Amino acid sequence: MMKALIVRDLRKTYGKTEVLRGIDLEVEEGEVFALLGPNGAGKTTLIRILAEGLSYDTGEVLIFGMPLSKETARLMGYVPQESIAYGALTVEENLRFYADLYDAPADGVGELIGRFELPPKKKARELSGGQLKKLSLAIALLHEPKILILDEPSNGLDVPARRELWEIIESFRRGGKTVIIATHYMEEAERLADDVAVMNGGRVVAVGTVDDLKRLVGEGSIIHIEGRLRAENLPDGVDVIGENPLRVRDVRRELPGIIEALVRAESEIRLVRIEEPTLEDVFVKLTGRGLE
Amino acid sequence: MKLRAIKGIVWKDVREISREKMTVFWIIVFPMMWLLVMGGIWGHTSPPVTVKVGAVPHDGEALSVVHRMSNVTLSGRRLFSVETFGDGARALKALKSGRISAVVVFPAGFGKNLSTGLPAEVLVYYDRSDPQEYQIARGAMEGFFSGFSNELAGTREERLVDILNTVLPRNTSVKVIPLVEGVARPLAVKEGESPGERVNPILFFLAGVMGIQFLFATMSLIGNGTLREIERGTLRRIAASPATAWDFLLGKFISTIVVILGSIFGLIAFSWLVFKATIWPSPVGWAFLLAASLFSMGLGLMIAMITRNVRTTSAAINLISWPMMFLAGIVVPPSTLPGWARSFVNYFPIGRALKDFRLLEIHHVRTSSVIVDLILLLGIGAGTMLAAAAVYGWTVRRIE
Incomplete structure (x- = not known):
């Protein structure tokens, strides 16, 4: 399968601040690829180099094997953080304008309005946050791009609007298209991404599937046990990381042995909950700080 | 060049501008208000005026001149409102207070000189604090005394002819008498009517408002319009699209011209409806x-791209x-400008263009005289425009 995006040793400075410090990435065609990192990690700069033609200092960026150009601009649809709709224009007028700009088929306007249930005659400045995001998404899809790039798409959206947006992104992926998302929401990355690049301080600190990355934080899940507990004679290798309630790190197969040991020690167990490691744990482990 | 992208930018801009109330006011309503006010005040023949004069007569003959002065009318209205003073000091005090515009002092012996045929003189003082009023008062006074002097010359001439x-x-008298007449009235000036259509003064102001639109509105529309695209982040998006910088600039230029032409057509129609006079420019005028x-537009875009700020651009x-x-x-008519300012009329491109436009469309000079x-x-x-496009390209590459 062809690489939708290849980034090699990409560097960018603003003044004296180096915001991208040698980024290397490869995104397969047809996958959802998430750039996960806190604010200031360099995600938006990377996205803007890809989608807005922002200049960079050194490195190489290839879209389907071609360097960035007006030609590759046609292959990408971009949803920036801030709306790019013109407030004084209606939904339909905004879409028609961008269709003209990208020389996109005019009948796509009506089709996208219907698909995203947008009010065609309402001015963009009168739309809700969710509707504005859908309008931005419709604008990005007008010219039927092969790669959809979204920068923090969930920002400012309530939960229902966020879930609706995710469904739209998933339907795009089902159409065999490539999606690149910059986000600092783990839930978003976990739900949507096939592969995740963890970014921090202008660098990619890890790349892989969500499961690959979780394995980086250790083999075990965290088992959270509440009750009157006597943590004696636990199986070898079980790592006790808290006492009240008892938290142990272990693989799931050890759970029966742990429960048996607790019962044998005459513990009263009220609740057992298994906590899977999250991308937050991955991030904390890789960078030593949280995502927010 | 992508015609569809250019068309999209033009329609988008025209729609946006037409929905912004403040812009519509400045582009459409304000020029009409300006024309109404300027045309209403100065766009037609000046109304009759009354000049307030203080007179200081020292004898009966002077009083009769004052009386004649009081009865002069222009367009059915008295030209002078004369107040008589007993002495010059009080009259000058009234002049300095602004109550009257001129003081005429008839010196002692005025009447005697007048009646005996000797040269007589009067002393006139003017209030110069208001240049416009000074010009009017001076013109009216000189006109009156010139007429009075001519009449006096006629009377004296008749008496001299009788004597001769x-x-x-x-x-001998047949040869001498015409010479005497020539001495008494060396030059007679009569006002005539020039043939053909009379130029309506409102046309000067109509051309002026068109000039304001091209000077002010075009600069502002393109400068601030482009900056708003930068501030909203839409310029980055347009720059990243398949449309080129030239497509964007052409779209902006065309949309600005379309909006200004809308304003100009509105003005042309408004002038016709209100003043029954208008200019429909010839192709060379356009x-x-x-x-x-x-x-x-080039200047406006350059200012905007250099300042990169809507407020600073508006101020500039x-x-x-x-x-x-x-x-x-x-x-304002260039004739009212001081000498140093007239170079702006000739060398500031919009001033020069408007000067030629007026010559062409109001005074109907031949095209060949303005074609260069x-x-x-x-x-x-x-x-x-090319310089502005270069500055635009330089700026857009640096938008971070």
């Missing part, structure tokens, strides 16, 4: 307006436009 007829031989707009545009409206003879200016102005306009 009695003292000179017949054949070409002058196009040249002015090219220069103005105001700083150029407001003085130039007057100094470049756009809203037109070619130069189109060249200056195109050059300014």
Whole structure:
């Protein structure tokens, strides 16, 4: 399968601040690829180099094997953080304008309005946050791009609007298209991404599937046990990381042995909950700080 | 060049502008208000005026002149409102307080000189604090005394002719009397009517408002319009699209011209409806307006791209436009400008374009007499646009 995006040793400075410090990435065609990192990690700069033609200092960026150009601009649809709709224009007028700009088929306007249930005659400045995001998404899809790039798409959206947006992104992926998302929401990355690049301080600190990355934080899940507990004679290798309630790190197969040991020690167990490691744990482990 | 992208930018801009109430006010309503006010005040023949005069007569003969002065009428209205003073000091005090515009002092012996046929003189003082009123008062006074002097000359001439007829031989007086008439009235000035259509003064102001639109509105529309695209982040998006920088600039230029033309057509119709006089420019007249707009748009875009800030751009545009409206003879007749300011009329491109436009459309001069200016102005306009496009390209590459 062809690489939708290849980034090699990409560097960018603003003044004296180096915001991208040698980024290397490869995104397969047809996958959802998430750039996960806190604010200031360099995600938006990377996205803007890809989608807005922002200049960079050194490195190489290839879209389907071609360097960035007006030609590759046609292959990408971009949803920036801030709306790019013109407030004084209606939904339909905004879409028609961008269709003209990208020389996109005019009948796509009506089709996208219907698909995203947008009010065609309402001015963009009168739309809700969710509707504005859908309008931005419709604008990005007008010219039927092969790669959809979204920068923090969930920002400012309530939960229902966020879930609706995710469904739209998933339907795009089902159409065999490539999606690149910059986000600092783990839930978003976990739900949507096939592969995740963890970014921090202008660098990619890890790349892989969500499961690959979780394995980086250790083999075990965290088992959270509440009750009157006597943590004696636990199986070898079980790592006790808290006492009240008892938290142990272990693989799931050890759970029966742990429960048996607790019962044998005459513990009263009220609740057992298994906590899977999250991308937050991955991030904390890789960078030593949280995502927010 | 992508025509569809250019068309999209033009329609988008025209729609946006037409929905912004403040812009509609400045582009459509304000020029009409300006024309209404300027045309209402100065756009027709001046109304009859009354000059307040203080008179200081010292004898009965002077009093009779004052009486005559009081009865002079112009267009059915008294030209002078005369107040008589007992002494010059009080009259001058009234002049300095602004209560009257002129003081006429008839010195002692005025009457005697008048009645005996000797040279008589009067002393006139004016209030010069208001240049306009001073010009009116001076013109009225000189007109009155010139008429009075001519009448006096006629009376004296008749008396002299009577004397000459009695003292000179017949054949001599026939030769001498016309000379006497020539001495008494060396030059007679009569006002005539020029043939053909009379120029309506409102047309001067209509052309002036068109000039304001090309000077001020085009600069502001393109400068602030482009900056708003930068601030909203839409310019980055447009720049990243398949449309080129030239597509964007052409779209902006065309949309600005479309909006300004809408305003100009509105003004042309408004002038016709309200003043029953208007200008429908000839193709060469339109070409002058196009040249002015090219220069103005180029300048506006350059200012915007250098300042990169809507407020600073507006301030810079105001700083150029407001003085130039007057100094470049756009809203005031160049004849009223001091000598140093007249160079702006000739060398500031919009001032020059408007001067030629007026010559062409109001005074109907031959196209050949302005064609060199037109070619130069189109060249200056195109050059300014190219420079603006270069500055735009430089700025857009640096948008972070």
